Amino acid sequence: MNYPVWELFTFSGGFWIATIAIVHVFVAHFAIGGGLFLVLTEMKGYRENNPGILEYTKKHAKFFMLLTLVFGAVTGVGIWFAISLVSPGATSMLIHTFVYFWAIEWVFFMAEIIAIFVYYYTFGSMERRKHLLMGWLYFIFAWLSLFVINGIIAFMLSPGQWLETGNVWHAFFNPTFWPALFFRTFIALMLAGLYGFVTASWIRDADLREQMIRYCAKWLLAPFVFMLISGYWYLQSVPEGAQAMILGRSPEIVPFFQAFIWLSVVIVIGGLIISIRMPGSIKRPITIIFLMIGLLYMGSFEWIREAGRRPHVIYEHMYSSSIPVEMEQEINEKGMLKMARWTEHDQVTSENKLEAGRDLYNIQCSACHSRGGFMNDIIPVTEKFGQFGMDSMLDGMGHVYDYMPRFMGTREERQALAAFIVQEIQGKEPEKPRTVDVPEFDFDIPPFDPDEDEYVLMAWNTLGLKCITDCDDYWSMLPPGNTIFAQLVRRDFMPEIVTQGVELTFRPEEGFENPANHVSYWDNSQSLAGRELPENISAKGLGMQGEMTLNEDLWTFVADGIPVVPYSDDGSINPYPFFYIEARDKDSGELLAETKVVAPVSAEMGCNNCHGGDWRVDGKMGIAAETASDVLKNHDRRHDTSLMPRAEAGEPVLCQSCHADPLLNAPGDPDILNLPAALHGFHVHYLSDREGAEACNACHPSDPDLYTDCKRGVHATRVDLDCTSCHGTLEDHALTLLKGEYEAGKTKQASRHMSLIEPRLVDSTEEINPRIPWEQQPDCLTCHQDFQQPESDQVSAFNVWNEEVDELYRMRTDYMGLMCQSCHGATHAEYPAENKFGQDRDNVQPLQYQGEPYAIGANNNCSVCHTMEMDYEAHHPNMLSGTRNR
Numbered sequence: 001m002n003y004p005v006w007e008l009f010t011f012s013g014g015f016w017i018a019t020i021a022i023v024h025v026f027v028a029h030f031a032i033g034g035g036l037f038l039v040l041t042e043m044k045g046y047r048e049n050n051p052g053i054l055e056y057t058k059k060h061a062k063f064f065m066l067l068t069l070v071f072g073a074v075t076g077v078g079i080w081f082a083i084s085l086v087s088p089g090a091t092s093m094l095i096h097t098f099v100y101f102w103a104i105e106w107v108f109f110m111a112e113i114i115a116i117f118v119y120y121y122t123f124g125s126m127e128r129r130k131h132l133l134m135g136w137l138y139f140i141f142a143w144l145s146l147f148v149i150n151g152i153i154a155f156m157l158s159p160g161q162w163l164e165t166g167n168v169w170h171a172f173f174n175p176t177f178w179p180a181l182f183f184r185t186f187i188a189l190m191l192a193g194l195y196g197f198v199t200a201s202w203i204r205d206a207d208l209r210e211q212m213i214r215y216c217a218k219w220l221l222a223p224f225v226f227m228l229i230s231g232y233w234y235l236q237s238v239p240e241g242a243q244a245m246i247l248g249r250s251p252e253i254v255p256f257f258q259a260f261i262w263l264s265v266v267i268v269i270g271g272l273i274i275s276i277r278m279p280g281s282i283k284r285p286i287t288i289i290f291l292m293i294g295l296l297y298m299g300s301f302e303w304i305r306e307a308g309r310r311p312h313v314i315y316e317h318m319y320s321s322s323i324p325v326e327m328e329q330e331i332n333e334k335g336m337l338k339m340a341r342w343t344e345h346d347q348v349t350s351e352n353k354l355e356a357g358r359d360l361y362n363i364q365c366s367a368c369h370s371r372g373g374f375m376n377d378i379i380p381v382t383e384k385f386g387q388f389g390m391d392s393m394l395d396g397m398g399h400v401y402d403y404m405p406r407f408m409g410t411r412e413e414r415q416a417l418a419a420f421i422v423q424e425i426q427g428k429e430p431e432k433p434r435t436v437d438v439p440e441f442d443f444d445i446p447p448f449d450p451d452e453d454e455y456v457l458m459a460w461n462t463l464g465l466k467c468i469t470d471c472d473d474y475w476s477m478l479p480p481g482n483t484i485f486a487q488l489v490r491r492d493f494m495p496e497i498v499t500q501g502v503e504l505t506f507r508p509e510e511g512f513e514n515p516a517n518h519v520s521y522w523d524n525s526q527s528l529a530g531r532e533l534p535e536n537i538s539a540k541g542l543g544m545q546g547e548m549t550l551n552e553d554l555w556t557f558v559a560d561g562i563p564v565v566p567y568s569d570d571g572s573i574n575p576y577p578f579f580y581i582e583a584r585d586k587d588s589g590e591l592l593a594e595t596k597v598v599a600p601v602s603a604e605m606g607c608n609n610c611h612g613g614d615w616r617v618d619g620k621m622g623i624a625a626e627t628a629s630d631v632l633k634n635h636d637r638r639h640d641t642s643l644m645p646r647a648e649a650g651e652p653v654l655c656q657s658c659h660a661d662p663l664l665n666a667p668g669d670p671d672i673l674n675l676p677a678a679l680h681g682f683h684v685h686y687l688s689d690r691e692g693a694e695a696c697n698a699c700h701p702s703d704p705d706l707y708t709d710c711k712r713g714v715h716a717t718r719v720d721l722d723c724t725s726c727h728g729t730l731e732d733h734a735l736t737l738l739k740g741e742y743e744a745g746k747t748k749q750a751s752r753h754m755s756l757i758e759p760r761l762v763d764s765t766e767e768i769n770p771r772i773p774w775e776q777q778p779d780c781l782t783c784h785q786d787f788q789q790p791e792s793d794q795v796s797a798f799n800v801w802n803e804e805v806d807e808l809y810r811m812r813t814d815y816m817g818l819m820c821q822s823c824h825g826a827t828h829a830e831y832p833a834e835n836k837f838g839q840d841r842d843n844v845q846p847l848q849y850q851g852e853p854y855a856i857g858a859n860n861n862c863s864v865c866h867t868m869e870m871d872y873e874a875h876h877p878n879m880l881s882g883t884r885n886r
Contacts, residue, residue, distance in 0.1 A: 001340040003088040005362040012370035013086030022299040024075035031068035032142045033188030039135030052208045058123045060199045089322030090313045105148040111141040154180045179234035186227035193219025194294045197287040220271045242308040250403035260300040310403035319405040336409035348412045357420025384612030387431040390418035396686030457593035459486040459581045462810040464828030465600040465710035471628035472521040474647045477655040480563035482599045495865040504557040507545035509578040511568035518567035527651045538563040575602040575708045602708040604701035662774040676773035677737040681753040684734040693722040695730040713830035726778040728798040729760045739770035776801035787878045814875040823856035831855045
């Protein structure tokens, strides 16, 4: 950020550095091992009195000199040229830190040049002992050159104590210095044999050719075991974070690590095959191919070593974007553009947003990413993102998966960079606010005669809204399965909750009888539910109509697992279809009471905001194939699973088969995070610092401007509370779930996420109260103390959870056995609710029994159930004075 940027497109800086460096290192290591190869091979020729070996050695020396000094020197200069343009900050730092070590290395290099020139041009004319001495001097200077450069290169991966002391000797003799030196020395000896194969294969004398090739094979194979031993030592000396990166934290490194392992096997087998006697015309192309394999071998190692430093170019000191680690906080506070020296703009405005985004891209992205090129092409990896998704990706970049630097700068700068990538690089139009047309569906209020009717039948959905993931050909997280509760009350001076001698049934409104026509859950039930399910029957064995079951503990009839979906046979989408509930005398079949209630269900899960694709159905809701497959591909890449191949083979997976989830009573794998903790604990990193419920609305069908808007109750429509008022911001919400898992013993996984999350509603993570998802929720009495109205609208129920499941609002009863939701309405749809699909669609029973949409019994309307005027608060305190919501 303190130097001008070399703006590259197709060929990124990383491409040039990798290409030049790998070729140079391949030759430079030969320059070391090959020096020892020359002098020992010459000694072999003298010892065996074999002129052919000496002649071969002289020719090999010419090849060696031209390759290592001419080509090697040019590529060495090329490395300096490339790194100084692509990463000038790191280059400057290495020069200034190791200035005297560089001077020493250049002295050794000059001595190498002189020694090899003298060695080659005096071959056969200088006295034998002196000529061998020149060979030994060359090898010693070459190895000393490696000694110095190894210290500097190893420093970039493991600075060690230098980070605290700044002592150059701590920097040079860093934790990986010695294992890296031994490893590279043995690699150099192996390459001497590998290059020797090439020159030896051109010897015309067949017997001498085979003799020298087998001699070269010893150079290749003998150091191999020592190379593996020192390689293991090297890996164990690497800093813990870099070691984890190499061993799989970065999925991009895995193929190179695997390649290094397999190429090790290939090299051993290849060395043995080349040793077999065969004509030179066959052996020569084989040796050339084998030399190329050696280049790949060296390249895979160098890629692993370089990538192991991620996201740094100098581990824990300077990011790959050449930004010092110590400046990150200041940049986030002041802004990147204000602190960078070579940018056209110093702040983001509405007029310069894209140009400022270009400046930010050049500083933070261009060092590694190409645009349409061969290496780290940014076009395919950002193709799926719109503006929101790209901004979210930048927000979470470098947090959980820390092989890329975190975005540095203000939120406005992050959005500018996102706009540049989406609009300029991807060529997409700016995103417009999504608007949807929401139809109002007509409905009737069931009849009720307060003078004649003997029974009151109340019914409700327990969750307020049941979400489903309708991408069942790929995976399922929320299969169909709505729950309706109902209580039947016999009206009297002392009303009675009726549980015996009656039968309660349920059935959907017309058009919703066949959910299997609209989702593929039943086509995949064997894989998702573990057994073949009849069409329109849920995993809990419930169909779209039938008899409700009595829960004797709650004095409530239950239909648990109705597989309703929001899609009607007439092509409409209605997240709030009605179910008709009837209560009949069990013996006579006489209709005692009837009502209807919405069974809220939505597939408007916002996965496509970040995973690409559009809505599956009519541009309004549903998870499309493109979106669902991207979720699986990311999971496979990050967690080494095979979910996408399984889906393609017709075996989609239920998320809860691995992740525990109390909602489905799924035990899951006890060693991994439960589903709510995993989902919120991961996605919070990409949706941090959002205002209000913006992060919630990105994933859940809770946005009032979109189609479903599950928040219909009085808390949202009259008091103007949002998700964060009860559940906390996404950061706080995620921490409650992760801390619950931490205390359940999943310390490693939970703490990794928790360490990266800053709470917003409390001062520290220590103040967060852990909870079990679905079983512990905000407690109504936190705000409604003693069942009274809160003193202020600015209230928060966050961080106070019920202790027992029966204390949940959806499970709680009053003093007389009536469930709270029977009178006050479902979660997220508390009376009086407002539903955009019909103003009073959620208020059917209050309107049916008392002619107004308020809580049952509001305005002292006890006559709904009591046949006499009541003057005492039998159900809960303050009910006669506090229950009204006009």
